[in-house]
Amino acid sequence: MGDGARVEARVVATYRRALGFGPIVVSRDLARAHTTTGLDSAILARPADLGPLLARWPGVAVGESTDGPQAGEASAQSLVNLAVLGVLLAYVLVAVANRLVATTTGRREELDGLRRLGATPRQLRRMLRVEAAMIGAGASVAGIVLAAVPLVLLSIGFLAGPLPAGPYWPVPALVLVVGLIVWLAVELPGRATRRVG
Structure with a gap:
């Protein structure tokens, strides 16, 4: 005892x-x-x-x-776990944003070629925004699916049902954060590249 x-x-x-x-x-x-x-x-x-x-x-x-x-x-241990997860998530988001910025900046010749073929700045902006939306949507769907599989299995084991316990607001909040980061990482260097070209 x-x-x-x-x-x-x-x-x-x-x-x-x-x-x-x-x-x-x-x-x-x-x-x-x-x-x-x-x-x-x-x-x-x-x-x-x-x-x-x-x-x-x-x-x-x-x-x-x-x-x-x-x-x-929340216990002190769970707060520490959340802080560590937050730092890891921020690191991953910064790494992905850096990669998107480098990729968009490296497309200067492609954007110049499209402009010489007759594409207007508005069309180039729309193309980059559609690409950013597709990247953000794909990343969000992949993240939700990868997180949902273990959560559903744990919920079935502990709660006898597929719906996990807890708040659901982090899902749309994280989708918005991912969308904002992807949009900024593509839009801002895209504007700079179009101006330089």
């Missing part, structure tokens, strides 16, 4: 989906005997159940959430 005591417990059930629990769930009475205060640190209850609970334990303070990870608050 948490206080170092060894106990013999009888297994009454096993479960495969441990989301929201730990690898082992013990009875309240067994766990209480091995704590310093013998009291529960938190009780998660539905609003409809608060009346009987407050009547049973007068003086109990009711809060919106607890400090435990089961209440959805």
Whole structure:
């Protein structure tokens, strides 16, 4: 147990989906005997159940959430993981943007040739923007598919359904970020190349 005591417990059930629990769930009475205060640190209850609970334990303070990870608050380790992922994502985006800038800048002769064949600056701008849109859409679709496969498999294993838990707003936000970076990495050097030519 948490206080170092060894106990013999009888297994009454096993479960495969441990989301929201730990690898082992013990009875309240067994766990209480091995704590310093013998009291529960938190009780998660539905609003409809608060009346009987407050009547049973007068003086109990009711809060919106607890400090435990089961209440959805991020731990320090998860914040570190998110920061590392953010740095890696920024590095990848900078590398891709640099490659797009170099590729667009290297197309100066191609753009000059199209201009000599009669293409107007407006047509060249539209061509570069369509290419940027195709690159951004392809990158976004590939990223969503590559991320969706493991998320769906984990959701089936933990949640018994294909839809992952959590907010969905990062998906359109990342698509917008990718689209903006691709557009800037193609549009700005394209303008400079057309001016120099």
